[in-house]
Amino acid sequence: MNANNFLQTALYIVVLIALAFPVGRYMSAVLDGTSVVVRKIGRPLEVLLYKIAGVDENAEMSWKHYALAVLLFNALGVLAVYGFLRLQQWLPANPQAFGPMTPDGAFNTAVSFVTNTNWQDYTPEATVSYLSQMAGLTVQNFLSAATGIAVVIALIRGFARHTMQTIGNFWVDLTRITLYILAPLATVIALVFISQGVIQNFKSYQDVPTLQVTAYQAPKTDAQGNPVKDAKGNPVTQDVKADKQTIAMGPVASQEAIKMLGTNGGGFFNANSAHPYENPTPLSNFVQILSILVIPAGLCVVFGRMVGDRRQGYAVLAAMTIAFAVACWGEISAEQSGNPLFTSLHVDQSTTAMQPGGNTEGKEVRFGIAQTGLFTVATTAASCGAVDAMHDSLTPMGGFTPLLLIQLGEVIFGGVGSGLYGMLVFALLAVFVAGLMIGRTPEYVGKKIEAYEMKMVSIAILLTPLLVLVGTSIAVLSPLGTAGISNPGAHGFSEILYAFSSAANNNGSAFAGLTVSTPFYNVLTAIAMWFGRFGTIVAVLAIAGSLANKKRIAATSGTLPTHGPLFVVLLLGTLVLVGALTYVPALALGPVAEHLTMISGH
Template identity: 45%
Template sequence: MSGLIFQGIFFFFILLILAVPLGWYIKEILQGKIPRFARFLRPLENLTYKIIGPTSQKEMSAKGYLFNLLSLSFFSLLLLFGLLVTQHWLPGGENVKNMPWDLAINTAASFVTNTNWQAYAGETDLSHFSQMFGLTVQNFISAGVGVAVLAALIRGITQRKKKFIGNFWQDLTRSLVYLFLPLSVIFAIVLMSQGVVQSFSDGTSFTGLSGQDLFLTLGPVASQVAIKQLGTNGGGFFAANAAHPFENPTILSNFVENMAILLIPAALIFAFGFWVKDWKQGRTILITATIFVGLAFIGVLINEYYGPQFADVVGQMNLEGKEVRFGVGWSSLWAVVTTAASNGSVNAMMDSFTPLAGAIPMFLMQLGEIIFGGVGSGLYGMLAFLLLAVFIAGLLVGRTPEYLGKKINVFDIKMASLVILTPLMLTLFGAMAFVLHPDVLSWLTNAGPHGFTELLYGATSLANNNGSAFSGFLADTTFVNLLGSLMMLVTRYLPMAAILFLAANMSVKKQSALSEGTLSTTSPTFISMLVIVILVIGALSFLPVMALGPLAEYFAL
């Protein structure tokens, strides 16, 4: 057990070492200060601006920024939907069928919103063309959009008396050209060295040991896996995702992919501290996120190592649904990381985890993908919680709520509340809609509390742009496809709109000098306050519904 905990400590140690310089680099590129070693990519950036046109050179208000963001997302949704429903007639599509319209809507919404919820098997239902020019392209764009919105928020916090919050196309282009593209190339090469497949071949036929004819599906896997992890997308080339040996063949590839999930979210926290020129502010967020992830990892590990069904066999680990090459330790760490970071990829079957070990990752999602979270979206979600904590703390001690020298007013709290409450309400609404559907029992392979957990996990994943699933839940139905599409779109873009208007409101404010009456947002007391606010909101919202699923199953065992 202690050895497994050491694995986690070693993992986070390496993560922090890599995140510090990457955080400085991200801050530089988002401010337009391209480091000398990356300037060879500048012609690609300039070419992109020429293609976009004059819009790429204008400062934007919150409304202009949001309009351009939604326009890109809308046309991305249409193009991906069109590609999926016509893939049989496109290059390389002779072996696949056109995707049904409802599933195509769901898949398009899933990848455009950075959710990557998959109600299909990629190796049999999609062509290489769809995987490369549809899904992989959106893996890049959706991740870049999240970083762009975060850049607008930080810019709004740090600016003084300005009505513009930057240019969407510049923020997006810089994140894609200087961050996601080069990192994806590096990670793809590393993954290929470990045996991750990268081929344009459909596959190869062979004769099995029993004499039967078998077929191994191949394809451009490494290039998709790299950005799916770095962009906290999570959608697998294969249905088994990172549990498939062609996506994740070795312990080293597993470590690299797991590291890639948290690398940019962690680096963005450092970038925030560097940008506001007060590293202690970033430290507050980093400590808070690390507390949650660390406790979650230990909780999952204990329940998978000493689960209730193993009480009579001391030391009996739960290996059901896990790849032996990863075992309990790396599978538990992945489960926590993928749900904390809104990634959704899996290297073990979540449905096979013990009740509480499955409840902990679900609770991480229910907090609103803020614990490290998705690229960009995780940090701006955490900042919404931080502003709420500042507001509450200010009321408790009788001080004017301020953050980084700017007074927090009613409008700021309304926008922050919208960011916090949108995924929360959609999770509960989705779970209610699933349970009340007359065909719900036919969607499940399990009855009782475990079956309810599968529904709740699915609603949680959709409403928090995660994409992972508990299995045992028939997701490819017209009702789930359409409702899920709506949930993914609303929970992605409504908080983004709130963040942009929050950024604009912060940007026009003057910055006050710190005084003895200013509430410290870097002290251990405030960190404790932030942790409590997050826990209270999550616990009050989801403890009753969790009691019907994983908690009931735990006590039944």
């Protein structure tokens, strides 16, 4: 890593941590109802929404009731998005007259956006109407993000409360998170994006003349699109002159803001954040990377404040920051080193005043390797999936880093809510392991961790690897799965492994060399997305309910401190040993084998 890469990484981490504290304080005040925004400014609107929905804001829920509300609400979200995508040809705000999405494609997309995955196996600007983008996909960007935050707040209440049967009210949490946190922040970020050149309009697509006219011959077709043939049965050709280009328009900035802030990742355009209308400048790119992780980082501060010991939040934040910095070093170093096969061909990949050096394939020159590496790590450390480069063009070890970050459960800051509750699950496992070593009942934040909690921890940690490895196995053993591989060998296996890792962990990014727009992959990845999201959520809420019902115990001389450097090291060690080792055989067959092949000169 050269000086430029180091300075850009250090600047990003410093700005992120600096923003985490005010954002965390604001979210804490919103969620406990003490903020003036909640008490006065937004109160009339909030009360009106409860009245319309028939919600009693003072009635709290048990963990089972809370989980049922989460599942039913999100199941209705799947139906709503599916309806928009299947019926958009008859709905307004469709200036390009797009037809319906296929049943399997609409099902996959609906599950994807509801689970905060935003896995897109279609071309948005050529498939989805403005109304479907806004009322279907963008709305779910808000609601899926709010669901993740609500779940982690319920878990934190489990730590903070004692001898109580309830963990909050899902409808109140959902409303306040959307109304006071996501909507205002998304509005500000959207305006920043517009100032940088991100478009926001409802125009029809624009035809503009090209600088160069291209003439060629193409098969002639009839009104139904069938090839026209002459009397001898030979195809008839016609002269074609290409003198214009169609430029897609749309309400991009509003979707872009919540796409990043809610760690959703679904782009308005197929090129996602590599598209100049979604991400025009290095400054907009930097703001996008910040937007991905600012709420996950702030939630660590919320955790410390809500449990009454801010050091607990700082310890989790420190563990995440250390792991993030290491991942940035690995990713940027791998891409800056380039491909040694090019060096043997006398291609200079060194960094000079005249060239950036390294592996620039699949990257936007306006961002460079440092910002691309930061974006790649941030989007896969979080459950975001937005990309500003082609991940399929990364070096083998450059692809290894985002793949591993996803497989760890995206807990290095992670998705909004899901990252912190995933890391807290690993924290429970860490204190359990420590308790076994010293022969004491494990404790965390004043609560004893017993058999029931560890059963739920086991489910939360092992469910996604099960979905990833079983799904990958089915795909590589099935002709329907291997038919989508465009790069045979180790990289082709990595493409399938990445696809199911991304789906089950609700990331949404991909090694795009794999063709997944088929019924086989649409159904299989949708199953992985749904159970990867809500199977984990149910286990986390069960932990929250159990902890809330327990008494808070005082720390003794035998209690493991969970707010110092020793615990940070223990937490990171548990994360690597349990989270990473599950995937070692699969990673050895994919990116590791590809890297060894590359350095051996093949």
